[in-house]
Amino acid sequence: MAGKSEALQDLSVAYVMQPVAAADWLIVAPVIWCILIGAVLLMLRKRTDLQPLIAIPALALLVLMTLGLLVHVFQSGTLSMTMGRWLPPFGISFTVDLLGAFFAATSALVALGAGIYGRSDVDDTGRRYGFYPFLMLIMAGILGAFLTGDIFNLYVWFEVLLISSFGLLVLGSEKKQLDGAVKYAFLNLIATTLFLVATGYLYGLFGTLNMADIAIKASELRGTAPLMTLVTLYLLAFAMKAAAFPVNFWLPASYHTPRLVVSALFAGLLTKVGIYALLRILGMLFPFEREELSFLIAIAAALTMILGVMGALAQNDIRRSLGFLVISGIGVMMAGLALGSPAGLSGAILYAAHSMVVMTALYFAAGVAARLGGSFELTSAGGLYTKNAAIAAMTLMLFLSVAGLPPFSGFWPKIMLVKASLDIGAWWLAGAILVTGLLTTITVGRIWALAYWRPAPAGDPDAAALSPLPVGATMALAGLVAITVAAGVWPEPVMALAQDAARGLLDPSAYVLSVFPVEASQ
Amino acid sequence: MRTVIFRSIAPYLTSLMVLFSIFVLLRGHNEPGGGFIGGLIAASALAIYGIACGVAPVRRAIYFHPMAIAAFGLFMSAMAGVLSIFAGVPYMSGLWIYPHLFGVEIPLSSVLVFDVGVYLVVVGAISSIALALEERDRD
Numbered sequence: 001m002a003g004k005s006e007a008l009q010d011l012s013v014a015y016v017m018q019p020v021a022a023a024d025w026l027i028v029a030p031v032i033w034c035i036l037i038g039a040v041l042l043m044l045r046k047r048t049d050l051q052p053l054i055a056i057p058a059l060a061l062l063v064l065m066t067l068g069l070l071v072h073v074f075q076s077g078t079l080s081m082t083m084g085r086w087l088p089p090f091g092i093s094f095t096v097d098l099l100g101a102f103f104a105a106t107s108a109l110v111a112l113g114a115g116i117y118g119r120s121d122v123d124d125t126g127r128r129y130g131f132y133p134f135l136m137l138i139m140a141g142i143l144g145a146f147l148t149g150d151i152f153n154l155y156v157w158f159e160v161l162l163i164s165s166f167g168l169l170v171l172g173s174e175k176k177q178l179d180g181a182v183k184y185a186f187l188n189l190i191a192t193t194l195f196l197v198a199t200g201y202l203y204g205l206f207g208t209l210n211m212a213d214i215a216i217k218a219s220e221l222r223g224t225a226p227l228m229t230l231v232t233l234y235l236l237a238f239a240m241k242a243a244a245f246p247v248n249f250w251l252p253a254s255y256h257t258p259r260l261v262v263s264a265l266f267a268g269l270l271t272k273v274g275i276y277a278l279l280r281i282l283g284m285l286f287p288f289e290r291e292e293l294s295f296l297i298a299i300a301a302a303l304t305m306i307l308g309v310m311g312a313l314a315q316n317d318i319r320r321s322l323g324f325l326v327i328s329g330i331g332v333m334m335a336g337l338a339l340g341s342p343a344g345l346s347g348a349i350l351y352a353a354h355s356m357v358v359m360t361a362l363y364f365a366a367g368v369a370a371r372l373g374g375s376f377e378l379t380s381a382g383g384l385y386t387k388n389a390a391i392a393a394m395t396l397m398l399f400l401s402v403a404g405l406p407p408f409s410g411f412w413p414k415i416m417l418v419k420a421s422l423d424i425g426a427w428w429l430a431g432a433i434l435v436t437g438l439l440t441t442i443t444v445g446r447i448w449a450l451a452y453w454r455p456a457p458a459g460d461p462d463a464a465a466l467s468p469l470p471v472g473a474t475m476a477l478a479g480l481v482a483i484t485v486a487a488g489v490w491p492e493p494v495m496a497l498a499q500d501a502a503r504g505l506l507d508p509s510a511y512v513l514s515v516f517p518v519e520a521s522q
Numbered sequence: 523m524r525t526v527i528f529r530s531i532a533p534y535l536t537s538l539m540v541l542f543s544i545f546v547l548l549r550g551h552n553e554p555g556g557g558f559i560g561g562l563i564a565a566s567a568l569a570i571y572g573i574a575c576g577v578a579p580v581r582r583a584i585y586f587h588p589m590a591i592a593a594f595g596l597f598m599s600a601m602a603g604v605l606s607i608f609a610g611v612p613y614m615s616g617l618w619i620y621p622h623l624f625g626v627e628i629p630l631s632s633v634l635v636f637d638v639g640v641y642l643v644v645v646g647a648i649s650s651i652a653l654a655l656e657e658r659d660r661d
Contacts, residue, residue, distance in 0.1 A: 019611070036601070038596070042589060045590070045593075081613065084613070084615050
């Protein structure tokens with residue numbers, strides 16, 4: 001009897017909640033902010049002149065919020081808030097560890113760049129179709145996915161970002177855009193359905209959707225429940241989202257059709273959400289199953305890298321070429337996931353953050369180049385260096401960064417990954433990363449030689465006849481270039497951050513503790 | 523569809539359905555109903571009015587663009603959760619006040635604000651689609 005009353009006492013303790021500190025609101029603030037501003041912009045849909053004036057300061061504030069969240073998480077460890085005073089695992093938790101906060105801050109920076117660049121790239125028609133509201137709502141989806149601690153809620157944020165991305169893809173409803181959007185929508189809906197099926201299956205096995213709760217229960221269920229099937233389903237669903245070989249064909253089919261700033265945003269952020277989900281679910285929740293699948297993931301990673309960059313080499317349209325480079329980068333991140341060691345995972349995390357910034361900046365550079373030279377086609381481009389040497393220099397930095405050459409941000413994560421592969425004797429994976437680097441250098445070298453270095457073809461309008469470059473577009477490009485240079489020259493802070501984030505994935509006890517403080521203290 | 527019977531009955535039917543949708547919205551907290559189903563009823567009321575009397579009178583009658591109504595609903599729902607910040611409780615906690623109006627206790631809550639927001643989102647979104655489809659039909 002005494003034992004029973006003791007149990008009752010414990011339960012009552014569990015129901016006493018600490019008041020929420022104001023700083024903890026940073027956990028949900030980025031998502032709420034995006035939704036609120038998105039709603040306001042939608043109400044002002046016809047005021048196309050006002051929209052960027054509201055959206056750009058709002059995105060700047062979003063950057064501050066996510067940076068504040070990153071600092072807060074860095075100082076006080078993983079944070080958690082469970083909605084509506086329901087207790088976890090019943091309420092929906094937002095749980096932010098370093099990985100989520102790091103990705104959130106990087107993606108907010110990229111979104112600010114897109115907001116500024118979009119001011120000159122998206123005309124009044126595009127704004128009336130709702131570029132800025134969709135931009136805010138897609139950010140709500142992306143940030144929600146990075147910050148949530150509930151697997152079904154993750155699915156919901158995937159839906160939010162998917163629906164906003166449909167809107168952004170067909171901005172202006174041109175025929176070519178609708179064609180790209182149909183392929184994109186169909187294949188992404190299949191991936192989302194697989195995700196939902198897997199989540200239903202997971203709920204049937206675990207009886208919970210809270211990630212911290214799943215992390216606790218996974219070790220008990222490992223002997224009896226068919227977890228391999230579950231994890232393989234998740235791997236397929238998220239690999240499709242991330243555009244890994246052999247389910248990557250939707251990306252080259254659609255990424256060159258929308259407006260340039262939309263392509264840039266998608267290339268920077270959307271596939272990385274798939275990578276984030278893979279890291280979170282395979283890396284943190286099911287490490288044993290990931291270990292079993294690691295050879296398969298490694299082969300897929302190597303093929304994604306090599307075939308992606310070969311596709312990039314074969315293209316004539318710069319945008320298509322960049323789309324294939326996005327895929328190739330996904331292969332590099334998958335290699336880190338396949339390795340699963342602290343060095344491998346931190347390499348994948350750092351490469352993902354690098355890729356968010358650099359891929360977006362590369363699309364911006366292609367847009368600026370098309371504005372200067374009048375075309376995305378390599379065959380008809382030329383002489384960009386003489387037209388604007390500063391833009392050409394920034395583009396060269398981005399090219400070297402995406403190829404993984406020092407002293408830019410792409411260099412360090414590749415070093416980490418090559419070293420991590422050699423440590424476990426996976427020489428072929430290290431070789432694939434290095435060969436990809438070489439082929440990427442050739443690809444971007446070809447673009448550089450043809451579009452920038454070659455003299456302008458005859459009959460080309462000279463620089464004076466062209467309209468001047470918009471200041472905002474140049475600033476957005478320069479800002480992102482500055483980030484990749486800074487992260488390349490001074491890599492220690494970001495590397496330390498990525499390593500801490502990887503440690504948090506491999507040992508989820510801090511994550512669990514932040515959601516279930518009472519249970520863990522017993 | 524523009525028969526005399528339908529055209530003369532549509533305004534009454536519409537006002538009745540809008541009234542009923544608000545009733546369904548308000549009883550939704552403790553009984554079957556709520557913002558989503560109420561919004562669907564209101565949107566179908568507007569659709570009926572549009573079929574009977576044309577889309578232009580409907581757009582005039584609701585004054586705001588349906589999309590703006592949906593956006594306001596979204597704003598309202600999100601703000602309903604933000605109220606929790608003043609009470610020091612997590613986002614989206616249900617907060618209640620019990621004012622007495624003419625001797626009757628009226629329970630009001632942030633949940634109701636959220637539900638009204640959902641109602642507006644559904645009315646705005648669905649009627650936006652329905653009115654666009656009806657307009658296309660006329661060409």
